Amino acid sequence: MRPYVLQGHTRPLNHVLFNAEGDLLVTAGKDSNINLWWTDNGVRAGSFDGHNGVVWTVDMTYDSKMLLSAAGDSSARLWSMETGAELFKFQFNEPARASKFSVGEKLAAVSTDPFMNSKSAIRFFRIAEDPREQSGEEILQLTGPVGRITRVHWVDGNRTLLSSSEDGIVRRWDVETGKCVAQETLHKKQISDMQMSADGTHFITASIDSTAKLVDTQTFEVLKEYKSAAPINSAALSPIFDHVLIGGGQDAAAVTMTAAKAGYFEARFFHKVFCEEFANARGHFSPINSVAFSPDGTSFVTGAEEGNVRLHHFDADYFTTNWDRV
């Protein structure tokens, strides 16, 4: 079906994310805006105003009441999703990038970029049940990796945190001791995105080295590899089918030198097991920066450098096709 084109950003998109129920969509961009949309009709439900810089990532609580955002204005903020009001502001001296609530949302992890004299870090905060009691006190800080930490995920019953970074390495941190317990160089270049599977047993990394890799959560063993002809900025796993969605394209700086067709700006579907591309969705005219499947797998969203968000709902035949036999 024809996608909804959501035009709520004036600058490139950084992150698009569905809530747990799949009725809401949050988009964050370089124009320092965060927008909230209804997924069934593409109408904007509201926005979260307050950041003064690039918003890199967002995360939502399971009940869709609270939003966490990390931004280049050296802050991470908590927002009320019901009112759009800012609830709390974590102020840093460095730009904030990745943000993630723990399972159960009693904790949150925010990564900050290397800046001036400080190294990159992952900072942990307690999330109060009543936002009025929220404090900015850091309960733990992990440092070590060179370069920015682009994504973090809580796994193993909140005992472990996975991080992906610009050096192409995925790391496993013990949250209790603050030690890095395992690391694996998965990519030659920066890992731009890392998304977990629905069952948490594996995850996918997207790298500008033009590959995306499916990785075992426990062993970091690479299970599958998906190749593109252009940098990959984001990759998502379908919660219902063995499908992988990949978004990327020629680097924005090189775009003017190629035609739109040669830029690989399509959202591309790969079979998770066969690693073959079987479909793509055109529409963006610049690199796709972020992709996501809705939690029920019936729709997907892409956000691109040109500032447009395209929200697709799958046609009926998507659900009736035997994708393993195509």
Added chain:
Amino acid sequence: MAPAQGGIVLTPAEEKMFEGQPRGFPFGDFDLADVMLPEEDDMGIPSGSDDEQEEDLQTDSGFGNVLVVDNLPSVGPEKFDKLTAILTKIFSGSGRIREGGLFHPMDEEKKMSKGYAFVEYENAEQARAAQSALNGYQLDKVHKFAATLFDEADRLAKVSEDYVEPEERVYTPSENLMDWLSDKRGRDQFVLRYGDETEVCWNDAPRQTAESVYKRSFWTDTFVEWSPRGSALATVHRQGVALWGGKSYGRLMRISHQGVQRLLFSPCERYMLTFSEGPDNRGRPHFVAHIWEIRTGKRLRTFDGPHEEYAVGAVARPDGGMRWPAFRWGGGGVGGDKPVYLAHMKRNAISVYEAPEMAMLDKRSLKMEGVEDWDWAPGGDAVLCAYQTEQGNLPARVVLTRLPDREELRQKNLFSVAGIKMTWHPQGDYLAVQVDKWTKTKKSTHTNFELFSMREKDIPIDMLELPNKGEKIHQLAWEPRGHRFAILHGEGNRPAVSIYNMKDTKSSTPSHGVTLVHSMTGKACTSMHWSPAGRFLLLAGLEGGHNGTFEFWDVEEMTLLNAGEHFMAQEVAWDPTGRCVATILNAAAAMENGFQIWSFSGQPMYKTPHDRFFQLNWRPRPPSLLPEEKQREIVKNLRKYSKRYEEEDDALLAQADTEFLAEREKQLNEWRAWVESRKAYSEEREAFAREQLGERAAAHDRFQLQEVEVSVVVEVKEEPAKL
């Protein structure tokens, strides 16, 4: 010379050396280390330090033009000057002696001349001529000159005094060079060059892949080329050319030519010309062309010297060098059993040499006043077509001459000619001469075509004018194995394509003469490519903003079979049978290097990307050995034959399908097994999440999907019923 970003910087002269090569050649985007031969594998190419090279090295450094003359009279000082003067005169008779080039030594003790002299001529050719003239020259009753080339003398001095019987060589049968033709499925081969690799592949169109046959790194220094009948592949190295072939791609022959830049096979594959040019040791432009017999590796003749004599008319480059190819092979007959000729143009004449002796035919050149351009007829006939410009009162003319009897088969006088262009039919059945004529005001030109029907009695000439005589003509292309030709004409970047026929073979009374078949305007086309089997014409829009768009036409029915695009493609290459065509994007483009194979009807078959892709060459096939009638019979009963091959193809595809599906099934099963193995972890995680989320997770589960029907009354209106 500092390598600049993206390529080697070439001087204008060097740029011309690579004329006709792919754009950006020589590709500068490499590290020296990449193109060096790997250690301990010299590919069988002798290096510069090998003994065998020494002779050539000296030639290059200038001893080749020195002659040693022995058996001179030995005279005292009083007669010395007189003798020297006489010798100078004799020696100058067969070439120009370089200034101070005569060294006639005097024995200071005995006060007598030593009885020999060194003579340095202007070039090696003159020295060789002088050698044959002066050797055995009878000065008087007692003195008979013995003239030896200096290089030769050096070699002769090394000859051992004892006779050594040459070892009898054991005959080893060579591999079957036609092996690739016996492929059960009749596939074609092509050679690819990308990165450091050179690879020969089968074009397996039914299975939509290229199947590798032989692959080797650093196989060639510059490019590779198939011999015209496909039996050998030539690789080009700094030290010379190597030929490879047979099933194992073993080396068949190597030919030593330092700094060879180009090569030209005779169409029958028996002979080869290797060519190099560059400044000589005094910095003046100089070329060397060696003629070889391929089977024996024997050098038959060498042409060398400055370009002036050869760079004449259309063959001259603006810088005074000669355009490639200035030497051209002709004759040989269809089966390669007739005499083979090599010819080149010079001022007011064309010189023809007959292989393998390589002596000038009848010891005299073919006189042609004001000859400007020429070419051999393809297809094995020893006929050459030459164009002579206007000479005083004589009009310009195009003349067809048969060799060796030098009979003028046909000629055509032309007036107020601005320029002409000859296009031969690939089998030599027709010749099209595009004539640009000055209009009366001499400010613009009009174009017409003189069409020679070579196979008709007396070679009739048809004249063709396009409706708009002033239009620009981009290309004329003859249909191989057919009677049609296509002209690409018109201004702007959307020219017109017109198809003409020379012979109506369909009607019951075959009529000759040129007729227009079809004309199409506004084509996004920059070049036209006929299938080698005829009938199908590919219109390609390659540059000028067309970005690689293709139209596949069936000219018989005049229908468009398909249109396609290979973004930014630069080259088109049909396979020798006309079943498939390749479109190529080589390393001159920054991105997406590789090639795409299409069927003759424009169905995309498969696409193979290769980084730093330089070259794709189809392996040519030799002419069919079946007599013409037999070939016609096969075409007639094509259905019967094709059925068998179609069945084979289907069986093959079915097998490929089964293999493919089995592989997928295996992958799926592996994946399912893996997911199963992680089940405990997944369940643990699920339980933990539920526990952590508590009430909220439960709330989420309480949602239920219900279908509700709602009926709303929008409006109630009463209307009187009209009955």
